[in-house]
Amino acid sequence: MSYSTKSPWIIHYDGSSCNGCDIEVLACLTPMYDLERFGIVNTGNPKHADILLITGSINEQNRDVVKQIYEQMPEPKVVVAIGICATSGGVFKKCYNILGGVDKVIPVDIYVPGCAARPEAIIDGVVKALRILEEKSKALHNKGGKVQ
Amino acid sequence: MNVLYLVSMIGYIVLAPIFGLVLAGLDRKVSARMQRRVGPPVVQPYYDVRKLMEKDQVTVNKVQDFYVFCFLLFIVITGCIFFAGGDLLLVVFTLTLANVFLVLAAYSSNSPYSQVGAERELYQMMAYEPMVLLTMIGFYLAVGSFNVSDILNGDKMPIVTMVGIFVGFLFILTIKFRKSPFDLSMSHHAHQDIVKGVTTEFSGRTLAYVEIAHWYENIMLLGIVFLFFCNGTWWGYVIGVVVAAVSFFLETFIDNSFARMKWQVALKSSWVVSILFGLINVALLIWVF
Amino acid sequence: MTRSHEVQEITEISYSDLLVKAKELAEGGYRAVQICATSKDGKTEMLYSFDKDFKMINYRVNVPSEMRVSSITGFFWSAFIFENEVHDLFGIEFTDLVLDYKGNFFKLSSKTPWKTEAKKEVQ
Amino acid sequence: MGSFKIGGIVLSSAFKRPSTRLYPTVPRKWQDNTRGHVEIDPEQCILCGICSKKCPADALTVDKAARTWTIDRMSCVQCRSCVESCPKQCLVMKNEYTSPNVKKVIDTVNIPEKVKKEE
Amino acid sequence: MYSVFFLLLFPALMAVLLLLVKNDKLRGVIVISGAIVIMAASVYVALEFLKDGTTYFNFESEMLDWFMLAVELILCAAVIYLGMKYKKYLASILSLVQAVFLVWFEITYAHEINVLNNLYIDQFSIIMILIIGVIGSLICIYSLGYMRDFQEHHVSEKDRRPWFFFLMFIFLSAMFGIVTSNNLMWFFFFWEVTTLCSFALIGFTKTEEAVKNSFKQIILNLVGGIALILAIIVLGTQYDVMEFDVLLRMDSNAMYVMLAVGLFSIAGITKAALMPFHSWLLGAMVAPTPTSALLHSSTMVKAGVFLILKLSPMYGNNVVGYMVMCIGGLTFLLASMAAISQSNAKRVLAYSTIANLGLIAACGAVGTYEALWAGMMILIFHAVTKSMLFLCVGTAEHHIGSRDIEDMDGLFSRMPKLSALMIIGISGMFLAPFGMLISKWAAMISFVNSENLVLITCICFGSAVTIFYWGKWLGKMVAVVANSKDVEESVHKEEWVVLGLLATLVIAICFSFPFISSEILSPYLLSVFGQPVNPIFATFGIAYVCVLLGMLALLVVVPIPFFNKTKKKVRNNYMCGVNNGDNQSYSGSMGMSVNVSMRNWYMEDWFGEDRINKIGLVLTTAIIIVAFVLILGGVTS
Amino acid sequence: MGKRTIVPFGPQHPALPEPIHLDLELEDEKVIRAVPSIGYVHRGLEKLVEQNDYQIMCYVMERVCGICSFGHSWGYAAAVEGLMDIEVPERAEHLRTIFHELSRIHSHLLWLGLLADAMGFESLFMHCWRLRESILDIFEKSTGGRVILSFTKIGGQFKDIPKESLAEIVIILENMRKELLVVTNVFLDDTSVKNRMCGVGKLSKEDIMKLGAIGPTARGSGVNNDARCLDLGKYKELGFKPILETDGDCYARCKVRVREIFQSIDIIIKDVENIPEGPVNIPVKGMPPMGDFIARIEQPRGEAFYYVKGNGTKYLDRARVRTPTNANIPILVKVLQGCYLNDVTMMVMTIDPCISCTER
Ligand code: SF4
Ligand code: SF4
Ligand code: SF4
Numbered sequence A: 001m002s003y004s005t006k007s008p009w010i011i012h013y014d015g016s017s018c019n020g021c022d023i024e025v026l027a028c029l030t031p032m033y034d035l036e037r038f039g040i041v042n043t044g045n046p047k048h049a050d051i052l053l054i055t056g057s058i059n060e061q062n063r064d065v066v067k068q069i070y071e072q073m074p075e076p077k078v079v080v081a082i083g084i085c086a087t088s089g090g091v092f093k094k095c096y097n098i099l100g101g102v103d104k105v106i107p108v109d110i111y112v113p114g115c116a117a118r119p120e121a122i123i124d125g126v127v128k129a130l131r132i133l134e135e136k137s138k139a140l141h142n143k144g145g146k147v148q
Numbered sequence B: 001m002n003v004l005y006l007v008s009m010i011g012y013i014v015l016a017p018i019f020g021l022v023l024a025g026l027d028r029k030v031s032a033r034m035q036r037r038v039g040p041p042v043v044q045p046y047y048d049v050r051k052l053m054e055k056d057q058v059t060v061n062k063v064q065d066f067y068v069f070c071f072l073l074f075i076v077i078t079g080c081i082f083f084a085g086g087d088l089l090l091v092v093f094t095l096t097l098a099n100v101f102l103v104l105a106a107y108s109s110n111s112p113y114s115q116v117g118a119e120r121e122l123y124q125m126m127a128y129e130p131m132v133l134l135t136m137i138g139f140y141l142a143v144g145s146f147n148v149s150d151i152l153n154g155d156k157m158p159i160v161t162m163v164g165i166f167v168g169f170l171f172i173l174t175i176k177f178r179k180s181p182f183d184l185s186m187s188h189h190a191h192q193d194i195v196k197g198v199t200t201e202f203s204g205r206t207l208a209y210v211e212i213a214h215w216y217e218n219i220m221l222l223g224i225v226f227l228f229f230c231n232g233t234w235w236g237y238v239i240g241v242v243v244a245a246v247s248f249f250l251e252t253f254i255d256n257s258f259a260r261m262k263w264q265v266a267l268k269s270s271w272v273v274s275i276l277f278g279l280i281n282v283a284l285l286i287w288v289f
Numbered sequence C: 001m002t003r004s005h006e007v008q009e010i011t012e013i014s015y016s017d018l019l020v021k022a023k024e025l026a027e028g029g030y031r032a033v034q035i036c037a038t039s040k041d042g043k044t045e046m047l048y049s050f051d052k053d054f055k056m057i058n059y060r061v062n063v064p065s066e067m068r069v070s071s072i073t074g075f076f077w078s079a080f081i082f083e084n085e086v087h088d089l090f091g092i093e094f095t096d097l098v099l100d101y102k103g104n105f106f107k108l109s110s111k112t113p114w115k116t117e118a119k120k121e122v123q
Numbered sequence D: 001m002g003s004f005k006i007g008g009i010v011l012s013s014a015f016k017r018p019s020t021r022l023y024p025t026v027p028r029k030w031q032d033n034t035r036g037h038v039e040i041d042p043e044q045c046i047l048c049g050i051c052s053k054k055c056p057a058d059a060l061t062v063d064k065a066a067r068t069w070t071i072d073r074m075s076c077v078q079c080r081s082c083v084e085s086c087p088k089q090c091l092v093m094k095n096e097y098t099s100p101n102v103k104k105v106i107d108t109v110n111i112p113e114k115v116k117k118e119e
Numbered sequence E: 001m002y003s004v005f006f007l008l009l010f011p012a013l014m015a016v017l018l019l020l021v022k023n024d025k026l027r028g029v030i031v032i033s034g035a036i037v038i039m040a041a042s043v044y045v046a047l048e049f050l051k052d053g054t055t056y057f058n059f060e061s062e063m064l065d066w067f068m069l070a071v072e073l074i075l076c077a078a079v080i081y082l083g084m085k086y087k088k089y090l091a092s093i094l095s096l097v098q099a100v101f102l103v104w105f106e107i108t109y110a111h112e113i114n115v116l117n118n119l120y121i122d123q124f125s126i127i128m129i130l131i132i133g134v135i136g137s138l139i140c141i142y143s144l145g146y147m148r149d150f151q152e153h154h155v156s157e158k159d160r161r162p163w164f165f166f167l168m169f170i171f172l173s174a175m176f177g178i179v180t181s182n183n184l185m186w187f188f189f190f191w192e193v194t195t196l197c198s199f200a201l202i203g204f205t206k207t208e209e210a211v212k213n214s215f216k217q218i219i220l221n222l223v224g225g226i227a228l229i230l231a232i233i234v235l236g237t238q239y240d241v242m243e244f245d246v247l248l249r250m251d252s253n254a255m256y257v258m259l260a261v262g263l264f265s266i267a268g269i270t271k272a273a274l275m276p277f278h279s280w281l282l283g284a285m286v287a288p289t290p291t292s293a294l295l296h297s298s299t300m301v302k303a304g305v306f307l308i309l310k311l312s313p314m315y316g317n318n319v320v321g322y323m324v325m326c327i328g329g330l331t332f333l334l335a336s337m338a339a340i341s342q343s344n345a346k347r348v349l350a351y352s353t354i355a356n357l358g359l360i361a362a363c364g365a366v367g368t369y370e371a372l373w374a375g376m377m378i379l380i381f382h383a384v385t386k387s388m389l390f391l392c393v394g395t396a397e398h399h400i401g402s403r404d405i406e407d408m409d410g411l412f413s414r415m416p417k418l419s420a421l422m423i424i425g426i427s428g429m430f431l432a433p434f435g436m437l438i439s440k441w442a443a444m445i446s447f448v449n450s451e452n453l454v455l456i457t458c459i460c461f462g463s464a465v466t467i468f469y470w471g472k473w474l475g476k477m478v479a480v481v482a483n484s485k486d487v488e489e490s491v492h493k494e495e496w497v498v499l500g501l502l503a504t505l506v507i508a509i510c511f512s513f514p515f516i517s518s519e520i521l522s523p524y525l526l527s528v529f530g531q532p533v534n535p536i537f538a539t540f541g542i543a544y545v546c547v548l549l550g551m552l553a554l555l556v557v558v559p560i561p562f563f564n565k566t567k568k569k570v571r572n573n574y575m576c577g578v579n580n581g582d583n584q585s586y587s588g589s590m591g592m593s594v595n596v597s598m599r600n601w602y603m604e605d606w607f608g609e610d611r612i613n614k615i616g617l618v619l620t621t622a623i624i625i626v627a628f629v630l631i632l633g634g635v636t637s
Numbered sequence F: 001m002g003k004r005t006i007v008p009f010g011p012q013h014p015a016l017p018e019p020i021h022l023d024l025e026l027e028d029e030k031v032i033r034a035v036p037s038i039g040y041v042h043r044g045l046e047k048l049v050e051q052n053d054y055q056i057m058c059y060v061m062e063r064v065c066g067i068c069s070f071g072h073s074w075g076y077a078a079a080v081e082g083l084m085d086i087e088v089p090e091r092a093e094h095l096r097t098i099f100h101e102l103s104r105i106h107s108h109l110l111w112l113g114l115l116a117d118a119m120g121f122e123s124l125f126m127h128c129w130r131l132r133e134s135i136l137d138i139f140e141k142s143t144g145g146r147v148i149l150s151f152t153k154i155g156g157q158f159k160d161i162p163k164e165s166l167a168e169i170v171i172i173l174e175n176m177r178k179e180l181l182v183v184t185n186v187f188l189d190d191t192s193v194k195n196r197m198c199g200v201g202k203l204s205k206e207d208i209m210k211l212g213a214i215g216p217t218a219r220g221s222g223v224n225n226d227a228r229c230l231d232l233g234k235y236k237e238l239g240f241k242p243i244l245e246t247d248g249d250c251y252a253r254c255k256v257r258v259r260e261i262f263q264s265i266d267i268i269i270k271d272v273e274n275i276p277e278g279p280v281n282i283p284v285k286g287m288p289p290m291g292d293f294i295a296r297i298e299q300p301r302g303e304a305f306y307y308v309k310g311n312g313t314k315y316l317d318r319a320r321v322r323t324p325t326n327a328n329i330p331i332l333v334k335v336l337q338g339c340y341l342n343d344v345t346m347m348v349m350t351i352d353p354c355i356s357c358t359e360r
């Protein structure tokens, strides 16, 4: 079993969201939902993170930022797009400055729908992400990428 | 006698991470409960470290690992010297060396937030070092030896004449445990003004080393707390262990009861405490007791 | 009760009056509430709002889209944020902008998305 | 002024039950109003397309020719606009949200031919 | 005995020779061969006399005394002249006063006093001889390359290198004299010669600042010189004593003896640049760097503490003892603090030197064998390490064009070898397995044992502060900056050789310090205090020495596996997601690419130089005044 | 020492709630210069008026910001209602007031939590957010959404809130009050918290007036521009008095918000007592006419400005929001100068920036 799933550390980045999903992500960390039950810690630093929770859609200016955060996360890593904005652009999809969902710039592993995504949905999404994380972790090790 | 010390040294190497881990886990659990949360499992720190070991190994430069490894190594050596009944001043100096390695690791990455973290870490060292030295001097004056083994077997409880120093030491323990109000250079909390400070650029195994080093370090520091209560009898030891545990959770409580203060406060307050509690107590030890 | 809120007067002024009025208001202790541009048929309508003690004064100025407009940031420093925005979105150039982002206020996928062409049919 | 102002809550909290909702261990009961996902009653729909016009997120497609009503679940913002605007009241907002998925879910509903009544 | 004379005379001869040689190549040959001879001679002397312990030489010559007086008067005249010329009348006046005292004493008393032994040599002198001989000669060699660069930077000026090397070698002679004179008048003579050498070297570049600072130096040191001559006068007139060994056997609690010791201490304090006289050493940093390394860190200022350490048995729990202790302790604490606010590498080194000299002086003043042991150890380690650091900074300066620590960003990538040396040097100053720390440790123990609260405070807080300023410098150096160019090729060969040797010396001394302790220090301490203890083993025990040596060895071994293989992938730095990809810049506001830069903390508000110096000046001056009032009032302990 | 530390602060930074970027120039940790840049959240949603009719725009508008989404839908609706000369039923107006104040409580608690978090005061953050959940529960129960309510439409509210539910809200608020007092007292009284806030980021009354700051930021310096003093909503009837503090530092701004929480509770309770029976919406017919209209509303962060311009079709010519943060950013630039790096987060927090709405 991979320990990644026991201790998934997250980083949260806010693309061009309306804050709605953002605060719901944060709410997940607070007493009512307490993601730390699953060993989840909000690291705020891509270099420590395993899961990128990203809310809001991609626009011209944050495109490179999102890419860079993703690149700076060490493998194995998963990306969870939270909220309709992050999955498809949502109500803003037709805006001139919106390129669309997060999958426009980085590969997304889990889409969490909702506007705003409910904390429960976010938890579900993260739990699903853990499975993917586990697979990725196995794949990484089978490649012989590292010795334990 | 020598064999005994060898045993306790090996015991430290083997057991300290286990105790350190559990303490770290309990700290998180208790903190969570204080915040009306469920919190992670107690062995969560273990998972974290295993996870970090598993991660893909990336770094920002090739020398960083060396420094971090030395940090861990010298923390362990510090603890070994301590638990082998060694000289307290040597313990302090080795600990300083270890911490300097951590600082260098942060500097070496040449990244903005690591550097600010390193700077703050050094600054914190400057803040707590006098009190640490005074504590050791206090032991010497109270017991007549810098040797842990002598203090362990001394017949009077050091705390009796070292109450002030004990308070001062607890104060700087907040800095050493990286707890609010003085978790300035790095913090377990994400919402830190300097990102992750010292550890910003560490990842994977390097970060795991830092974590493990903290376990070792915490146990060693609690060992010093324990030392205040040794009088060569079994109940002295019991009191020591209990107080050490209590002080650990006291720190957790303090962590949850304070905001991170401005960094300026750290130096001022810990120097004031060093003078008020440490130095005056040392003076009393010299002139009165 | 007919309406639950006050109706705002919008006064149309000529462009040449803009700075005069701005100066007047600045001296009168007004704050700049906002600047709103509306572009239609190659013309831009600038709406300036100022407020003092809940009394709002709104001026409308019509300018051709290509015209360089004088900045009011000399009187209302904080208006740099509105003018830079208008510059980036509507392509209006401001003269004497005190804190000029030079078109780097927003990074946009298309340049001046709100700017309309003179002939363009609007829905 | 003083320290440990929060000490009381913090200490007492340590001995109180956490206020955490143990989701997903304990499933969540939804409020009646909770906006989760849109469901259609295909029997009622007349493929008028109003819902799709009123959708701010362009999540709905109504294809008269193919007789399908399609919702892009990963675009719907649960605004209830379609529900409100449907002349036949054949749309309802259910409590359960669309569950997170590895791909974008698009649900297509076939609208059966209706036997013309009076009109 | 002739070997000692050789040491005294040979450098002086070389000096005269160098003054005459104008050819660069030839000068190189002479300097190198001369330096090697001096080095060899000092080692020879050391070996010759190590076994014998304290040895006295009776060498008398009326001629010589008159010669010295003549030279002294010429020097005084020179200072008076220069003082008038540059309108620094204070210097002239002080010099005049000194000359008057000197002549008066020489004429009235000096010749009446019978001096048994003019020269002597003991283990402490041996240590000093080795330091002067080895480090001094190495620095002279180093200067060759450095001064060549210097000349290139200052083409417009006349080549004054002969003068430079003349001074350096004369200085060596004088230093040898200081540490081997038993005759106080001789001691005074050599002392004044070093002062003048320093004066000339500080003013070497002849810039306005250099001149100003050189006068600052001469004025403060003349105060010391006057104190010295006064001390000699007191001893001579009151007790007919003009020899060190006799002085050391006297009862320090007698009022005049104490007065003399007090005056000696003032002389020592000025020379060692302790507060309140420390400002001259900072000013001295305008001199060419080898000068700073030689005169202002490893040898000349050491003469000041040498005097204090030598007088150690006279100190202890008496007024002068406390005076020097407090001044030393405070100097250590305050100079360390002031070092925080400095970004000029040489000034940091200068403050650190002042701090360490303070610590050594405090050790000497405690007057116990442990403390003296610690003091001597610090002296040794400091001399070696600091001179190396100065030379490193000198070399770095010529290649990166700045002596500012802030410009040493990532020096490790730009000048890897040099930075490795610097890192060794800096670590040597404050980190665990290195000698400085061991000595500080001993100092701390001896302070605690002497139950002196002021010293305990100073050393606890001072050490903490020390960590900060060295740590941040070290950090600057180790930073790995991407895409930096290696600029090391152009470093002169002489410089490498010398730096390498010094670094070897630093490490060698660390490893051999048990030997130094047992073979050199212990016999000396035995002879001084009559206590047959080897403090290193008494206070630490053999086990710790092993631990420390082990740690040191570890530090050498551990890097090997790490530096060679890292399979890790290298990624970019974290910069809030806007790193431009080169780790050097990020895309910032207004669409600009902004270069990141990182600057250390200086905490100007708290540790600003002016503020600290003011505090130091007030406190230490007060201490001196109080001490002398007490002594003159007859209170001695 | 000419050199300075130059570091990027944001857009991705854990202490920043939302992406904004600052170029910081530091000496030690003192900020010598700070140049902000925004645009990481800019979507351009105002331009959606060309594609969505004026009614659907209401859904878009409430997504200007997820924190005070209710206020945005109200503000926009009010502007359109003004333009179309629609009179909203009394009960709807009362409901709007109640929900707006609930939003304020939730927003202020959220803000207090984030403030605590910015100070590294984790437990305080957790407790604030724990209390905030009660408000979200009210929202979910009554409107079906936790943060995006979709409760307002042009002409009134979607549905009525039954009497019992209103009574329940009052009970919940009354129950919260006690615990709120203890928690907020920590902000006002704890030494370590005060250490971070008192005297930090001072803004004089003149600064505020000159730079046009609004909301609690302005009220912390004694400047009243609380748009609740205007006609919109039922505030006048409820005897609303704005809360003012005079110190102008972070602490004062925090205090304003703490006091506003309790004030909001009082307003809600009073409003529930006074709410008349009746319809909650009226049918809206026709198109927005030619012309324009301005509405202002007091959001948790300050006055928001809405401008709509109709052209006789169902598509508006222009809808414009000037949100509170938009007006407060100049203040940020000012206040950052000369503070310390660890104060930067505090400064950013105390003007309570909502970048989302700033950039739209
Ligand atoms: S999905 Fe909805 S709530 Fe979430 S960020 Fe987008 S608009 Fe806001
Ligand atoms: S990272 Fe720390 S401060 Fe942030 S939410 Fe988690 S526990 Fe709290
Ligand atoms: S669901 Fe309703 S609105 Fe949509 S097409 Fe069917 S009948 Fe028309």
Ligand code: SF4
Residues within 6 Å of the ligand: D038, D054, D055, D056, D057, D058, D059, D060, D071, D075, D076, D077, D078, D079, D080, D081, D082, D083
């Ligand atoms: S709920 Fe809203 S977004 Fe979803 S389909 Fe209906 S109208 Fe579209």
Ligand code: SF4
Residues within 6 Å of the ligand: D048, D050, D087
């Ligand atoms: S029911 Fe009404 S809205 Fe639908 S098509 Fe007929 S007239 Fe149009």
Ligand code: SF4
Residues within 6 Å of the ligand: E149, E150, E151, E153, E154, E288, E397, E398
């Ligand atoms: S550093 Fe300055 S003084 Fe030294 S050689 Fe170069 S230019 Fe001359």
Ligand code: SF4
Residues within 6 Å of the ligand: A014, A018, A019, A020, A022, A023, A026, F017, F018, F067, F110, F114, F353, F354, F355
């Ligand atoms: S909206 Fe609130 S929770 Fe979300 S990022 Fe902004 S401040 Fe944080």
Ligand code: SF4
Residues within 6 Å of the ligand: F064, F065, F066, F067, F068, F069, F071, F072, F107, F299, F300, F301, F304, F323, F324, F325, F353, F354, F355, F356, F357, F358
């Ligand atoms: S300031 Fe704007 S974005 Fe922020 S909460 Fe208020 S309305 Fe929403």
